[in-house]
Amino acid sequence: MTGSMIAFAAFSTIAIVGSLLVIFRRTPVASAFALVLVFFSFSGLYALMGAHLIAALQILVYTGAIMVLFVFVIMLLNQDSPITDIKESSLLFKGIAGLACVGMVTVLINAALRVSGLAPTNIYTDQKIEELGGNLRVISELLFTDHLFQFELTSFLLLGAIVATIALSKRQRKGGVS
Amino acid sequence: MLNFENTMTLANESLNVFMVVPLALCILSFLIPKGLQRAYAIAGAIFFFALSCYEVSQGLGGQTLPWLSQFGIQLGFRLDSVSKWFVVLTGLVTFIAVYLKGNWYRKSPRIFVASSFFMAFALNAAFLSTNLITFYIAYEAVFVPIIFMVGIWGTQTKAASVFKFFLMSFLGSIMMLVSMFYLIYLYQSQTGQYSAQIFDLVQVSKSIAPERLCLAFFGFFLAFAIKVPLVPFHGWVRDAYVNAPMPATIYMSGILSKLGVFGFIRFVLPIFWDQAIQYHGILVTVAAISVLYAALLAIQSKNPRELLSYSSISHLGFVMLGIFSLTSGGVGAAVLLSVAHTLASVVLFMLLHFMSERKEDLTLDRFHGLAPRFPMLFVAFFIAVLASVSLPGTVNFVGEFLVLSFSYPVSALCTVLSSIGVILGTVYMFKFYQYLGFGSPNPKTGAESVAKDIGVFEISILIFMLGLIIYLGFQPAVILRGFSS
Amino acid sequence: MSLPILPWLVLSIGLLATILISVVRVGTKRPAQIFALLTLLATFFYSVTTVPSGVENVFNGAFEVSALTQVGLALFSLIGCIFVLGTSRYLTKEGIHISDYYHLMLLMILGAAVMIGSKDLISIFIALEVMSLPAYTLAGFRRHDARSNEAGIKYFVMGGAIGAVFLLGAAFIFGATGSVSIDKIFEWSKVAQGDFTLFYIGHLLVLIAFLFKVAAVPFHFWKPDVYEGSPIAVTGMMATVISAASFIVISRLIGIVDFGRIEWGAYAAQLKQVVRVIVVMSLVVGSAVLLTQSNLKRMLAYSSISHTGYLLLGILSSISHPQEIFSVWMYLFGYCLMTSGLFVLLSQSEPKADMGVELIDLTGLMKRSPYTTCLWIVFLFSMAGIPFTVGFFSKYFVFLSSVSAGETAFVVIAAVCAVVSAYAYIRPVALMVMRDADPSASNWKGSPVSTVVATVSALAVIYFGVLPGTIVQFLKGVPIGH
Amino acid sequence: MNGEIQPMMMVVVALIVFGIGLFGLLIRKNLLIMLMCIELMLNSVNLCFVAFSKMHQSVLGDLTVLFVMTVAAAESAVGLGLVIAMFRTLKSVDTDQIQILRD
């Protein structure tokens, strides 16, 4: 058992338990904090795989931005009290849902495990990444060369999100003129 | 193999007038003021009919115009000894349909006139086209005016009958379309090119194992059997005929049913010759059952229109018997009988319309005694009834006689059974006539009492139609000539 | 200067300009409307006049500029024009005539237009979201209406979940092939050996995500609800732009592997089985449930489900016969044309209660406004596939292709379903023509512009129903990516 | 186990989390939590990408995750906007409240 293995075991356990907490906690705030837990553990898993940039961004973007947004909305909507929606759905429904999810995961894992025979493409080995100036540099370079298109497209996505959010949330008078 | 195409003269290349003229009349009708619609329609229809006759007399012809040629869809038209009669009948039926007076000239007459001419356009396109897809398009397009006519001017329960008519016909025709695709695909897989021309597809069908075409055959059969209709595909007929306004009924009985007949002759027999032989027994039986079953239904019906609708089915059963005899004689006889049936049924429906204009209630459960009051009308009616029971001297007799003669050698039993339909036909047609015409006249009420006998123009039309029936009864060679080779 | 992506740039710049002008002139929607219209028109004319003959990959192969994509762009901008012009009165009436509407609409069109050209899974995903986020928003745009909220939320929740499914599929494909670029995956498929299971699953998941977008049964549940709840103009855009774009992407994604290679034969066979099942279910559900609907928008939802069935039939035949894909293009073309016209007409309704447009509102329309009725009839007949309308040729080529591909049995099923749905389309016609107006029937009143727009659409429907030669010829010549 | 962390193990973890997210999506009716579940699913996919990237010794997966994060952010923004709009009208964020459109 190496250290990384222990770390993996720990992070993955936290991730899974955290996920379960997300879905089983009554109060949305609790779920949100469980989610933060998951995000952190994922960040750890990324770090274990050497994806340091992603690990950092995971914390920054998800925990720093998205979760804050969530918590903000939860507070805005006064959703900090326990809710009982989970009890309302029938046991049968939950049972089927559980079976479906277990089945789904089984199928997906089964499929994923069959891929082991593939040879790696060996473009960006760890050594090479080191030579090229590290994970961050490589990704940044690719982002503005090969993946410029996606990058630019993302700007439109964000623009859209901004316009949409404003349109949804700005005060609107009956009668149509904004 | 059938060989009834007259190959002598194919010089006539101005076939598009058959389509262009009614279409132009259809479009023009929107510009005519409401009050003049009937005059316009009658004049237009007479012009169109005369033009059709003239063009037909100019000889047979063929014409191909490009349309979607890369997919095998050409505007291929061909006037041969089969189609020319149907084209002429289209003109005639159109005239009769627009001639009749009724609420269609009071309530949105433009749509009625436009529908009528559109119908003529679509029918002619269907009767002339040599291209399966063009035919299909025209065949489907015929629905549209019928739906409008029944929908706008039909009786109270029209909606259900429209749906029944539309759905059954559409089901059949779309199955035919799928079968057409199969044929086109076969041609394409053999030659690498698309073609929906009948001549090409006949070649394909000959070069292919007959079993592979069975389903395609039934696709075509279903479409035309519903259209004709053959029992048991006749479910739509009664309601449609009864609930439609009279012009629509005249169209349906007079010429739409012939579309199915024509389809059998033009498409099914040449393409599916082997299948037709294989299923010959079934086909002939279906035809014989149509004759008898519909005749029995006609006997029990109390509504004149219902009776005529069943009688139509019964008579068309004879036509189909002729076609299913799978001999060139039978086909020729079937064409003759089709013409005969069109003439007779159009006259009968027209007279029924005249009668119902004069008397509301024409239920066939008591004697109405109308004959002494409208002698001219009933003389014409009687002759039409005689034609309908195919008494010798009318063209219907020649047609029916020839049909049965040619079907007897191939299927004696069905022929004899169908002959029983002749007796039943006599029973219901005479019952029909007698109930309306005979007995003592009932005391008249209200508007009924001022009703007069038919006028001179009506009489002239009737003389023309009945004269045609009798003339052709003695000179059927006019029509049969094309089939004698 | 040759900048292949110029039409897209025109649209993007126009979009930015529209947003800017709205920021400058706050408080009025007119400039945004005009700018949006100008942008769309410019895009339309620019893209139709510069249709390339070949396929050009830009952005390192991440984006494809070809006849297909450019015509897609032109089609989307045209639909955009139709809706900008045709539904302005409706928007005012509904109180959602604000400049944001135009921004979001343009964004949606941009997303769709980019998505159809995207050549890697990530671009497709981002473009999908660029298209979908405005769609979610627009679906919930009548914010004071609970049903609109519901539509937006439902669409969003299911769309979000399906987005995750798409991404999972993309991840699996990436895992199996080491690439997300479609070209590279195709190259890989030509030489790959070993166990492809991961790829299959990924591929299926990716496809399912788009089957969800086009509402193929059993991924269709969102559609009727969202259609009913969304504003009519938005529903129209969803029905046309999103469906068409998604179908183009589906065809791209289906062709991601080299089915010509023998190793993929078994997969192709099995994939076809799945598509067949989906085709049948879509057709049956689409047409059977169509009959039972009384709400017009729900009817159109089920109608589009059944159209999805026909389109998937075309896709199905293109798996083994790639050249038959033109039938899908043709169908999409006709479908977009008639659907947009129908929605413009639908937007002319003025429902009395807040219950949406019901079938009964159509009763006696013939008497009330004969001209509009004629337009209705043209579109409904086209939907039913009656000749002389473009709907006929749409079905025609799909059926022909499918028969050529040996799917005759499914063509028969499709034909039967066509009859059933034809019944449903004729029923409104019957109500309009045969019945007198029901006392509870709502009024219909369209702006002259919308009637003109609908007329133009109707004429186009008839024109392409009579003379489809040029468009079919063109679509047949559209080069296929792989 | 040879001590090395196999990318496949990551994938398994990711898929389990995906399944949990999915399960949550199915059984919870609170929209906020449903949104969180969607985030969970996206996250797990991210992990898959990175793991596969590692497996292929490529950085494509990492790049993809960047974009996915952006998308997730935009999506949750819009989603929360919709939830707020719904809350304003219905005073609830429960999906039980949004069953008007049916049949």
Added chain:
Amino acid sequence: MNLSYLILLPLFGFLINGVLYLRSTRNSKKVSAELSGGIATVAMLLSFAAALYNFFLLRQLPAEGQLFDQMLFPWFKLAGMSVDFTLRLDPLSSVFCLVITGVGSLIHLYSIGYMHHDAAPAKYFAYLNLFCFMMLNLVLGATMPHVFFGWEGVGLASYLLIGYWYHDPEKVGAGMKAFVMNRIGDIGFLVAMFIAYKFVGSLDFIQIANTPLNPEMTTTLGLLVFFACTGKSAQIPLFTWLPDAMAGPTPVSALIHAATMVTSGIYLLARMHTTIEASATTLSVIAAVGACTAFISAVIACAQTDIKKILAYSTVSQLGFMFVACGVGFTIAGVFHVMTHAFFKALMFLGAGSVIHALHEEQDVFKMGGLRKKLPITFWTFVAGWAAILGLPPFSGFFSKDEILIQSLQSPHGSMPLFLVMMAAAFLTAFYMTRLLVLVFLSPSRMGQGVEKSVHESPLVMTLPLMVLGVASVVGGWFGLPIHEAHVEEAAGSSGRFIMLASVALALVAAFIAYKKYGKTTKVEQVNDIAREGFKIDAFYLSFFGNGTKNVARWMGNLIEQQVIQRMIRWTVAIVDLSGNLLKVAQVGSSQAYLMMMFLAIFAVLAWFLFGVGQYAKF
């Protein structure tokens, strides 16, 4: 020789009278019986002249080639079937032509008087001319379809004339019955034509006669033709229409239902005698049916009280005699009897008409009596007819009827039972005819006072035909048949003489019995036995076939059409509707449910690929 005048003259008569009638309906001015009747009679007389002329022309031809064909126009020609509209005159048709035009002319003349008070005599004469036209076509046609043209045409004219007074539904029904029963017989004709076309390839009678068929087909063909004849000539099983047909004006009964139309069956058998005689089965069937008809209808006639019904059953019975002649292979005798029967039966009908006319439409013989004095011409001409039908020498019936009796025993196809039945029929004939004569003319009057006073002899237009026919009834038999006089002489050989004597004696005995029984009748007799109702055969037909068809039709309409076919359509729609509603159930509105179903589907697809059938997809 031009035969076209023969048929065209009545046609013109028909057309002129028809147009006159139709004009009169427009301007409501009645066309007088004299004018229209005159036109019609002249047309018929001219036609008779043409027939006579042609008859003599034909006689001048050599005995072997007494045949003349005149093609009027080609009728139809299709795929090996070619039929022309050809008139053919040979001795057989010549005789029939003479009878039709001759008797026809007289009846036309008679009708002028009889229909004097009718509302629309032009219509009547038009129909009558139409009938003659059709009847001439029937006998002159050279091909089966041509004969069929006439065959149906006479049926039509008969229908029109039976139901001439169409205000009365009963008369209309009688016409309908006649037409329908004729048409039932026509099926035989039609199928016979199909067989002829199939096996002979031609429908010309000469071709058919000259083409040998296999025995089976010969029998079938013969029986079918005979079936057609039973319809037209009112034989068992299709004889019940004829008594009802008496609903028409009496001259019509004389012309159509006694003299001409009903004998067309004999004509057809004679025309096709080669075919008929080629099969012994056919012959025996014909003879048996003929004999039965002759006997049964004679029995029925004995029980009738309506003067016209008695004559009608008598006609049926006499037609049975003729069929027996055909059935024993001696068609000539049948044709001979047709001719003599035409004379005396027409005479008796016209006489009956005269009586009815005089008694203001009274037809019950028990309400007559003692008319000998009041209607002397009618009486004496009637007696001539009576003597002829009894077969008293030297009246015409004697020659023809005894010939049939003799042949029924002597001919190779004859037999003793047949002969005995025929003798019995002859006995009954004498009985009921004498009964009729006695009751009407000789017995004490049973008429009402008012009626009795107004009784007067008919005008000359009516009595003249009576007298002419009376003479013909007397002398008609002397000439024998022009076809084969010698044969008649020769046949009346040794045992023939005995039969002759026996039959005459039998007739006299019967006449005596009848006279004894009815000579003193003074009150109305109430007969209510089964014979009077025609052994209920008609009622049986009505309930079995008539109502049977109606019931089957109703059953079809209600059960098959409504319950099966229409219901199938409705069910199809309902099933589609139901499936729509069932499939709609999934649309519950809950997002969770939607997601659940979606993911279950995804799971199913993936699982199918991975574990299920999809295993083969891996390699």
